[in-house]
Amino acid sequence: MSYKFQVTKTQESSLSKVDFNNIPFGKTFSDHMFVADYIHGEWTNLSIVPVAKIQVHPGNMAWHYGQAIFEGMKATRDAAGHALLFRPELHAKRMNASARRMCMPELPEDLFLQAIHTLVDMEKAWIPPAAGSALYIRPFMIAMDETIGVKASETYKFIIFVMPVGPYYTNPVKLLAQDTYVRAVVGGVGEAKTAGNYAASLLPATMARKEGYDQVMWLDGVHKKYIQEVGTMNIFFVINDEVVTPNLDGAILDGITRNSMIALFKDKGYKVTERPITIDEVMDAGKNGSLIEVFGTGTAAVVAPVSHLKYKDQVLELDMNKRNLSKWAYETINGIRNRTIEDKFGWIVEA
Numbered sequence: 001m002s003y004k005f006q007v008t009k010t011q012e013s014s015l016s017k018v019d020f021n022n023i024p025f026g027k028t029f030s031d032h033m034f035v036a037d038y039i040h041g042e043w044t045n046l047s048i049v050p051v052a053k054i055q056v057h058p059g060n061m062a063w064h065y066g067q068a069i070f071e072g073m074k075a076t077r078d079a080a081g082h083a084l085l086f087r088p089e090l091h092a093k094r095m096n097a098s099a100r101r102m103c104m105p106e107l108p109e110d111l112f113l114q115a116i117h118t119l120v121d122m123e124k125a126w127i128p129p130a131a132g133s134a135l136y137i138r139p140f141m142i143a144m145d146e147t148i149g150v151k152a153s154e155t156y157k158f159i160i161f162v163m164p165v166g167p168y169y170t171n172p173v174k175l176l177a178q179d180t181y182v183r184a185v186v187g188g189v190g191e192a193k194t195a196g197n198y199a200a201s202l203l204p205a206t207m208a209r210k211e212g213y214d215q216v217m218w219l220d221g222v223h224k225k226y227i228q229e230v231g232t233m234n235i236f237f238v239i240n241d242e243v244v245t246p247n248l249d250g251a252i253l254d255g256i257t258r259n260s261m262i263a264l265f266k267d268k269g270y271k272v273t274e275r276p277i278t279i280d281e282v283m284d285a286g287k288n289g290s291l292i293e294v295f296g297t298g299t300a301a302v303v304a305p306v307s308h309l310k311y312k313d314q315v316l317e318l319d320m321n322k323r324n325l326s327k328w329a330y331e332t333i334n335g336i337r338n339r340t341i342e343d344k345f346g347w348i349v350e351a
């Protein structure tokens with residue numbers, strides 16, 4: 001199906017004010033955004049308008065009860081200047097999975113995709129040309145009812161805005177395994193990209209930074225020993241010749257980068273295992289020399305190599321000279337994304 005969007009263009013583009021060689025992260029918005037309203041059980045007012053503030057009533061239910069979900073994806077460009085999307089249909093599906101868990105309405109996948117394509121095509125000039133740079137795309141949905149009382153809202157807003165982001169320098173990160181606070185439990189909302197998960201992570205993340213660590217490594221909520229993920233990334237361990245990542249159990253975010261890495265590693269002939277892995281197993285592997293690499297994966301950083309891992313009073317330091325797989329993975333994903341490496345899985349879609 002093809003939807004009709006009402007398009008209102010900005011009077012004055014702010015593109016000329018942006019220095020693509022020096023983009024402050026997360027603060028530079030493009031000219032236009034996509035907006036849709038969910039009213040009387042259907043998506044309506046499909047429009048592309050200049051980025052502007054929206055009026056929100058103080059009784060807005062998203063503010064009080066947290067019905068808020070989002071996605072994060074990137075558009076890149078190839079040498080010929082085509083705007084490229086990476087597996088956008090998986091983002092459409094995951095947004096709807098988050099919506100179902102948070103009792104929010106789904107968005108037809110074809111509407112989600114048409115909105116992304118139309119907006120990215122319109123804002124194509126905002127895709128920074130430098131390798132590793134991208135146009136970050138943020139689709140999100142929030143409750144809009146003005147009612148106090150815990151229940152599902154009946155009205156919602158779905159918005160997509162885009163922002164240029166510079167190359168995300170993947171300095172090795174230091175992780176602190178958190179054994180007091182937890183991010184998510186099986187049966188909870190860990191698998192949903194919902195706002196509250198990130199609010200819950202802020203205090204432990206602040207504590208980790210005070211200790212000199214960049215991010216928290218989350219352990220499961222019941223035994224506090226099974227590794228889940230880190231910050232906004234999934235996690236991989238290379239132990240001897242096995243690549244291990246925690247299996248999706250409902251508490252772990254089903255990362256699209258994670259999914260892509262698994263396919264790439266298997267294709268390269270690695271033994272990839274999705275299974276429960278304990279922090280003790282990792283610390284032991286670190287001590288006996290069988291732990292070769294640890295890295296996080298996610299849309300923002302793509303791959304973030306881990307240099308230090310602290311658990312209770314033990315600290316593992318990883319040999320950054322051994323980081324072959326994570327380096328290869330980073331270069332491969334970025335190469336597929338700007339079409340300098342063959343897209344043999346068919347992940348790339350022109351916007």
Ligand SMILES: *Cc1c(COP(=O)(O)O)cnc(C)c1O
Pocket residue numbers: 072193229231232233234253254255256257258297298299300
């Ligand atoms: C978004 C996210 C990820 C990574 O998912 P990608 O689809 O690879 O970007 C991992 N963990 C959490 C908690 C996230 O929010």
